[in-house]
Amino acid sequence: MINRLSKLFAIILLMSVPSLMLAQYYSYSKRNGQVYYDGKVIHGADSHSFRDLGYGYGKDRNHVYRYGTILEYVDPSSFKVDRRFSSDNRPSHGRPDGGYHNCERPGYYVSTFDVFYNGEKIPGASGSSFVILKEGYAKDAFNVYWMGKKISGASTSSFVCLGNGYAKDAFNAYWEGRKINGASTSSFKVTRGFYAEDAFDVYFKGEKLK
Structure with missing residues (x-):
């Protein structure tokens, strides 16, 4: 009986080792005065001030990092990952090509002053007024965005x-951030699936059906 339990414990331990190694491998760590990500040293990172912020982000007194790479022109003193906006946006194993799992909030991160989408800073976005909507849409006090790209001419107050x-918004209808030419916004509504309609026409994926 003891031998059988010992063998079972050994099998469970062997099965868990790869996942434990994977979890450690795809994260930040500090050893011998150096900082590592993905098992590779981050040259120049300050191990004394370095903090793992989660979701692939980290920072020290000099830089902010995403997946071990420096984010240029980002102030580490004010940068933070806001869990309200990122709790369901974990990349697969922290890899840059892992993708985001929550389609409602895909990859937006907000610091005190700046906003990022998939690690890229959104030029001109206001962190203090930024609101994540759903399906890739977001807005701040000045602009509306889809997947981190500004929607030209969109009205943030009525969007x-x-x-x-x-x-x-009050002037146009959109599908995946693209303006639907000729749509009547006052009567525009989604009917089923990717179909929508206004008082005059029917649309599929933003294209008017003839």
Whole structure:
């Protein structure tokens, strides 16, 4: 009986070792005065001030890092990962190509002053007024965004998401951030799936059906 339990314990331990190694391998660590990510040393990182912020981000007194790479022109003194916006946006094993799992909030991160999408700073975005909507849409006090890209001419005060990639403001309707030419915004609504309609036409994935 003891031998059987010992063998079972050994099997469980062997099965758990790869996952434990994986979890350690794809994270920040500090050894012998150096900082590592993905098992590789981050040259120039200050181990004394370095902090793992989670979700692939870290910082020291000099720089902010994402997946072990310096984010240029980002102030480490004010940078933070806001868990309200990132709790469901964990990249697979912390890899740059892992993707994001929550389609409602795909990859937005907000610091005190700046906003990032998939690690890239969104030029001009206001961190203090930034609001994540859904399906890749977001807005601040000045602009509306889809997947981190500014939607030219969109009205932030009247902008609403309709679901299934559709959205509208007081002037235009949109599908996946692209303006739907000729759509009547006052009567525009999503019907089912990727179909939408206004008082005059029917649309599929933002294209008017003839």
